[in-house]
Amino acid sequence: MNNNDVILSVQNVNKSFPGVRALSDASITVRKGTVHAVVGENGAGKSTLMKILSGVYTKDSGTVVFDGETIEHTTPIQSIRRGLSIIYQEFNLVNTLTVGENIFLGRYSEMKGMRNMHKQARTLLDSIGSTIDTYRLVSDLSAAEKQMVEISKALSFNSKLIIMDEPSSSLTADELTQLFTLINDLRSKGVTIIYISHKLDEIFELCDIVTIVRDGQVIDTKPIDHLTRGEMIAKMIGREIENEFPSRPLVTYNKVVMEVKTINTRKLKDISFELKKGEILGFVGLVGAGRTEIVRAIYGADKAGELKILMNGSPVKIRKPRDGKHAGIGLLPEDRKLEGLVLPFSVQSNIVMSSLENISKFGFINSSKEKEIAERQIKSLSIKTPSPHARVKTLSGGNQQKCIMGRWLEINPDILILDEPTRGIDVGTKYEIYLLIKTLVENGSSVIMISSELPEVLAMSNRVLTICEGRISGEFNPEVDSAHDIMDAAIG
Amino acid sequence: MNLNVQALGAQALNILNKQKAVVAIAIIFIVMIFPDTNFYTAGNFSNLLEAVSTNAIIAFGVTLAVICKGCDLSVGSVMVMAGIIAIMLLNSGMNMALAIILAILSGSVVGFINGFLIVHQKSEAFIITLGMGMLVQGIALLLSNARHVSASDPNFQRIANDNWFGIPNIAAFMIVFGVLVFLLLRFTSFGRNLYALGGDYEVAEHSGINVLRTKWLAFVLTGTFAAVAGVLAASRFNTGIPIAGVDIPLMVNCGVVIGGTSFAGGVGGVPQSFIGIFVIFLLRNAMSMIGIHPNVQMLVLGIMIVAIISLDCFAIKRKKEAV
Numbered sequence: 154m155n156n157n158d159v160i161l162s163v164q165n166v167n168k169s170f171p172g173v174r175a176l177s178d179a180s181i182t183v184r185k186g187t188v189h190a191v192v193g194e195n196g197a198g199k200s201t202l203m204k205i206l207s208g209v210y211t212k213d214s215g216t217v218v219f220d221g222e223t224i225e226h227t228t229p230i231q232s233i234r235r236g237l238s239i240i241y242q243e244f245n246l247v248n249t250l251t252v253g254e255n256i257f258l259g260r261y262s263e264m265k266g267m268r269n270m271h272k273q274a275r276t277l278l279d280s281i282g283s284t285i286d287t288y289r290l291v292s293d294l295s296a297a298e299k300q301m302v303e304i305s306k307a308l309s310f311n312s313k314l315i316i317m318d319e320p321s322s323s324l325t326a327d328e329l330t331q332l333f334t335l336i337n338d339l340r341s342k343g344v345t346i347i348y349i350s351h352k353l354d355e356i357f358e359l360c361d362i363v364t365i366v367r368d369g370q371v372i373d374t375k376p377i378d379h380l381t382r383g384e385m386i387a388k389m390i391g392r393e394i395e396n397e398f399p400s401r402p403l404v405t406y407n408k409v410v411m412e413v414k415t416i417n418t419r420k421l422k423d424i425s426f427e428l429k430k431g432e433i434l435g436f437v438g439l440v441g442a443g444r445t446e447i448v449r450a451i452y453g454a455d456k457a458g459e460l461k462i463l464m465n466g467s468p469v470k471i472r473k474p475r476d477g478k479h480a481g482i483g484l485l486p487e488d489r490k491l492e493g494l495v496l497p498f499s500v501q502s503n504i505v506m507s508s509l510e511n512i513s514k515f516g517f518i519n520s521s522k523e524k525e526i527a528e529r530q531i532k533s534l535s536i537k538t539p540s541p542h543a544r545v546k547t548l549s550g551g552n553q554q555k556c557i558m559g560r561w562l563e564i565n566p567d568i569l570i571l572d573e574p575t576r577g578i579d580v581g582t583k584y585e586i587y588l589l590i591k592t593l594v595e596n597g598s599s600v601i602m603i604s605s606e607l608p609e610v611l612a613m614s615n616r617v618l619t620i621c622e623g624r625i626s627g628e629f630n631p632e633v634d635s636a637h638d639i640m641d642a643a644i645g
Numbered sequence: 646m647n648l649n650v651q652a653l654g655a656q657a658l659n660i661l662n663k664q665k666a667v668v669a670i671a672i673i674f675i676v677m678i679f680p681d682t683n684f685y686t687a688g689n690f691s692n693l694l695e696a697v698s699t700n701a702i703i704a705f706g707v708t709l710a711v712i713c714k715g716c717d718l719s720v721g722s723v724m725v726m727a728g729i730i731a732i733m734l735l736n737s738g739m740n741m742a743l744a745i746i747l748a749i750l751s752g753s754v755v756g757f758i759n760g761f762l763i764v765h766q767k768s769e770a771f772i773i774t775l776g777m778g779m780l781v782q783g784i785a786l787l788l789s790n791a792r793h794v795s796a797s798d799p800n801f802q803r804i805a806n807d808n809w810f811g812i813p814n815i816a817a818f819m820i821v822f823g824v825l826v827f828l829l830l831r832f833t834s835f836g837r838n839l840y841a842l843g844g845d846y847e848v849a850e851h852s853g854i855n856v857l858r859t860k861w862l863a864f865v866l867t868g869t870f871a872a873v874a875g876v877l878a879a880s881r882f883n884t885g886i887p888i889a890g891v892d893i894p895l896m897v898n899c900g901v902v903i904g905g906t907s908f909a910g911g912v913g914g915v916p917q918s919f920i921g922i923f924v925i926f927l928l929r930n931a932m933s934m935i936g937i938h939p940n941v942q943m944l945v946l947g948i949m950i951v952a953i954i955s956l957d958c959f960a961i962k963r964k965k966e967a968v
């Protein structure tokens with residue numbers, strides 16, 4: 154390979170976050186004028202790597218050479234000016250400004266007047282075949298149009314390398330075809346694209362080379378025509394399921410505790426399923442496939458039009474989380490810091506939050522009962538905290554998660570929904586959480602478990618539903634069916 | 646032993662760091678030793694306490710609104726309106742207790758409407774209560790025909806002006822209401838839920854807390870407390886003055902924040918709010934005693950408020966960076 158051909162060379166880059174090794178010895182070489190795919194499961198390290206390239210994170214060690222220049226420390230704006238742009242899935246645009254203003258955000262003084270700015274924006278948009286009026290507000294644009302604006306913005310910096318993070322996730326089929334045409338056009342003009350996606354079909358259609366990332370390591374880089382879909386999935390899943398899980402609990406009851414009949418929302422299509430008493434039901438799917446939306450709808454956290462849920466055979470109305478709680482459903486939310494914990498509160502206050510009304514008389518909290526609950530849960534979940542009054546934000550992630558579990562265990566829900574229960578938690582605590590889940594179902598509760606870690610769901614669940622693009626795309630028995638088939642159904 | 650003293654010292658420093666208003670109070674008391682004034686007399690302290698009382702009662706209510714990440718700028722007008730309503734009902738021959746209860750309820754109604762608009766219509770508390778304040782001010786002007794109204798029943802002024810074991814009644818009322826709100830915040834599930842939803846609305850909602858009712862009730866109470874203060878103020882001067890409440894909302898909300906009940910929500914309480922209000926009135930009182938020109942007084946007051954709040958914010962910023 155000729156060295157002049159290489160636009161980006163990443164050698165042995167390491168990055169750790171407290172408790173997690175996000176990247177270890179990652180190396181990638183990207184050649185000029187190619188569309189280079191990066192694939193991997195959620196949390197494999199793709200985003201970390203991209204954020205190091207764009208300057209959001211700083212690498213711990215390793216070298217990055219971009220366009221012949223070795224880059225030690227960089228900031229997002231320096232990277233962009235060097236010609237490395239990144240287009241995030243959720244876009245980086247100011248909704249209240251116009252298209253033109255967004256393209257040249259922060260560079261008005263270089264533009265010599267608004268009219269000239271809009272003129273240049275027009276030229277850029279024309280060059281990628283877009284007809285969006287530069288005076289329109291970004292908030293009025295569709296996702297596809299916003300993407301065009303982002304691409305124009307990247308081109309306005311004469312970007313040599315554009316990283317696209319899940320660019321297709323919010324596009325319709327037609328819009329996707331347009332995007333592909335545009336990407337092919339950019340490639341022929343010598344612009345390099347790093348294309349991050351979960352959708353393997355797109356990657357086979359569009360990309361030249363693919364790099365597979367797993368557990369913070371680069372597993373393989375190969376030209377796309379040297380790989381089959383099956384090989385790619387095998388490399389993505391990789392690790393064998395080892396002895397890191399307790400034995401699978403058996404479903405001993407034969408009673409349906411919850412029946413969900415056809416949830417239909419903007420994102421979800423015809424979702425219906427049953428949950429048995431004492432069962433662990435796993436939801437497998439990509440981030441954004443609708444897993445979280447399903448459980449949020451059931452719990453009442455999101456508004457979902459006509460929601461038909463039968464609990465123990467009788468219909469319940471759930472419009473807000475409070476209704477969910479009263480129906481006997483608990484939710485351990487995906488983002489424990491944003492949705493699960495009041496961070497400035499103490500461990501005790503966080504644990505008793507949902508049971509206050511049970512221990513209050515005329516609105517006055519019975520403080521001895523409060524203490525009792527906190528101590529009971531701290532003990533039974535072995536939450537490591539200096540005292541019940543310690544601020545919950547001083548605890549480790551695993552112990553924080555246990556506090557939320559303790560909150561729900563105290564009111565003993567029929568159904569506990571766990572959305573990413575072990576994300577960012579160390580292995581030892583993970584095992585404890587698995588044991589807790591097991592005890593919970595053995596005592597007659599039911600669990601819905603969502604996790605991006607496939608081995609975890611497969612090892613714990615009695616039954617698995619795969620969710621793909623807002624639909625249930627398959628039902629599997631993880632004891633019999635292979636991980637490969639399940640992943641295939643989830644990717645769709 | 647030595648360690649203990651050190652720990653105590655560190656703790657004291659920590660408290661002072663959190664309560665810059667206390668430092669300001671201490672400084673004022675020390676400075677006032679030197680000039681020859683009537684500052685250190687029982688009469689002055691009694692005056693000071695009376696002036697603080699009505700504002701502190703309003704502040705206790707506003708504390709509830711600020712804890713749940715709101716604020717209430719209608720309290721000044723509510724106070725004025727309640728005073729005028731109480732006096733006018735009384736003058737129309739109504740039984741005094743009934744007149745006062747109705748006047749206080751008028752404040753609850755305003756709080757109820759504020760709460761509805763903020764909780765259910767998701768309006769911004771700042772602007773809604775500002776507008777509501779103008780609306781209520783208008784009602785007060787219409788009711789009183791923009792004139793001062795005085796109670797004909799001499800018993801009315803006794804409510805605030807009598808003494809109770811040497812404590813001015815109005816100060817006793819302040820203490821009662823302060824304790825009430827303190828207990829409410831500290832020992833009831835309403836109080837706990839209020840802190841939770843101010844600290845993190847989503848989390849509180851997801852935990853199954855009745856967030857709407859809790860926040861709504863906070864605003865009803867805020868309005869009610871403003872009306873209580875209004876009746877007491879009217880009794881104190883035996884007059885309802887339709888334009889007396891103009892600078893009260895900003896001063897009270899400001900005092901609450903100075904005390905440490907942050908607009909960011911989820912923190913604060915009654916003692917903090919009292920200290921915040923107290924420091925404002927203490928500074929005013931001290932400056933009047935020395936004979937500082939009112940225009941300069943305003944300047945100094947402003948300097949103190951800006952200094953305390955920016956120092957607080959600086960401390961929070963440093964703490965965030967340290968983590």
